[in-house]
Amino acid sequence: MPLPPTGDTIAAVATAPGTGAVGIVRVSGPAAYAVADRLFRPHRGPPPSRRRAGRVVFGSIVDARHQDELVDEALLLTFRAPHSYTGQDVVEFQTHGGPAVLRSVLDLCLHAGARMAGPGEYTLRAFLGGRIDLAQAESVLALVEAQSDGARRNAALGLSRALGERLDAIQSDLTEAYAALQAGLDYPEEGVPEAELDVPLARALERVEALLATAEAGRIGVHGARLALLGRPNAGKSSLLNALLGFERSIVSDVPGTTRDYLEAPLALDGVPLTAIDTAGIRSADDAVEASGVALAERIADASDLCLLLVDRSRPLDPEVQGLRTRLSAARTLVVASKADLPAAWDEAELDAVAVSAHSGEGLEALRAAIRRRLLGDAAASELWISNQRHAEALVSVRHHLQDARGAPPDLASLELQDALEALGRITGRTEVAEETLAAIFASFCVGK
Ligand SMILES: Nc1nc2c(ncn2[C@@H]2O[C@H](COP(=O)(O)OP(=O)(O)O)[C@@H](O)[C@H]2O)c(=O)[nH]1
Ligand SMILES: [Mg+2]
Numbered sequence: 001m002p003l004p005p006t007g008d009t010i011a012a013v014a015t016a017p018g019t020g021a022v023g024i025v026r027v028s029g030p031a032a033y034a035v036a037d038r039l040f041r042p043h044r045g046p047p048p049s050r051r052r053a054g055r056v057v058f059g060s061i062v063d064a065r066h067q068d069e070l071v072d073e074a075l076l077l078t079f080r081a082p083h084s085y086t087g088q089d090v091v092e093f094q095t096h097g098g099p100a101v102l103r104s105v106l107d108l109c110l111h112a113g114a115r116m117a118g119p120g121e122y123t124l125r126a127f128l129g130g131r132i133d134l135a136q137a138e139s140v141l142a143l144v145e146a147q148s149d150g151a152r153r154n155a156a157l158g159l160s161r162a163l164g165e166r167l168d169a170i171q172s173d174l175t176e177a178y179a180a181l182q183a184g185l186d187y188p189e190e191g192v193p194e195a196e197l198d199v200p201l202a203r204a205l206e207r208v209e210a211l212l213a214t215a216e217a218g219r220i221g222v223h224g225a226r227l228a229l230l231g232r233p234n235a236g237k238s239s240l241l242n243a244l245l246g247f248e249r250s251i252v253s254d255v256p257g258t259t260r261d262y263l264e265a266p267l268a269l270d271g272v273p274l275t276a277i278d279t280a281g282i283r284s285a286d287d288a289v290e291a292s293g294v295a296l297a298e299r300i301a302d303a304s305d306l307c308l309l310l311v312d313r314s315r316p317l318d319p320e321v322q323g324l325r326t327r328l329s330a331a332r333t334l335v336v337a338s339k340a341d342l343p344a345a346w347d348e349a350e351l352d353a354v355a356v357s358a359h360s361g362e363g364l365e366a367l368r369a370a371i372r373r374r375l376l377g378d379a380a381a382s383e384l385w386i387s388n389q390r391h392a393e394a395l396v397s398v399r400h401h402l403q404d405a406r407g408a409p410p411d412l413a414s415l416e417l418q419d420a421l422e423a424l425g426r427i428t429g430r431t432e433v434a435e436e437t438l439a440a441i442f443a444s445f446c447v448g449k
Helices: 032-039 099-111 121-128 134-145 149-159 162-186 194-212 215-223 237-245 288-302 319-327 364-381 389-405 410-428 435-443
Strands: 010-013 020-028 040-042 056-063 069-079 090-097 225-231 263-269 272-278 306-312 333-338
Touching (some): 010 121, 032 069, 032 099, 162 194, 237 272, 237 364, 306 319, 389 410
Parallel strands (some): 225 272
Antiparallel strands (some): 056 069
């Protein structure tokens, strides 16, 4: 898949398909102003190409092939290279947002000499023109696609070059270590001083580890996690789900075994997108339907990122619950002592549980915090997550080369450092990235971005 050319002029509808108050057609390239002159008539003053850039101009979009027939009234935004998103001359038409209007405006642009843009071509031009690095380009995509506050926040950080700065710090450590090795190779009798090699190497490794440690949180924070509610019938699972959601989604009943099937509900928890799953109560199977519900609940636990195991605190602890607890992975289970508004039959500290009442709301905040801590770990507080698979893979490769470089003879160590620098550079595109990789990254963008 070859990359599209960047020297010609492209046009695309930049707003989402469908009807909207405003629609935008964006044109980028050397002929952008020629296109604007052809179809845009300012209501006052000279044609677009003879105006100062960076202004908003009110006027009409006309079809010059049909005696300047009016297509729509519009605002024109003008940018001059290199002060634009792509780094090229850019004009944007803001029209009314109907599909027929936008189709006509785009059509006029194509008639005036522009080519229809493919997915991500504007951002590709920004990257190839050196306006943004590759990680920033990917952040643009992540920002457009963000479905949760966590994902949006992280993408915005990536766009601000927060990641690039962290990588710069690693790069400068590696360059320092590399220079020390080269000096050592040139003057072998003097050896390489530890402070110049081992210290920056260890620091770089630590920085890479710190970034990689956020990858799991990045996955969950951006793509979300599955949270299963498990426990004996009547433990209060459905009530807790409703309390977390803030509305009645799940049927609550004092007849044990009401939730025979399972039910999924989206649940945003401090910006982390969760899918909460209410399950059938786990109990000794006394009929076939319940038995399959139990099996299903266990399967769901296996397929979840975190399980809330609800244990009714108002009733004596039963040994079967302990069995349930050992059956579930401790790392992925949070025990909840439910019905905390009722007199306690046991102490939640016994099971290291969070006491919660779905009825009074007591303990709900603590539970939310505990869920977040369990899912995101220490990275919960981190200001930046590695959420892009390509970045994570490159960092793993950097770590690998750094580990091999440590204690290796100088000639081998410097080869490893070269490889590490190259892998690191692939993240931002500083070192050359295969054309297919670039094409694949930009192909997932929408047209007009
Ligand atoms: N007092 C009190 N009762 C609760 C609480 N949560 C649930 N219940 C009651 O326990 C019963 C079973 O609740 P439900 O949510 O259906 O449990 P599930 O079978 O685990 O889904 C219902 O009668 C609820 O009203 C709570 O926090 N406090
Ligand atoms: Mg239920």
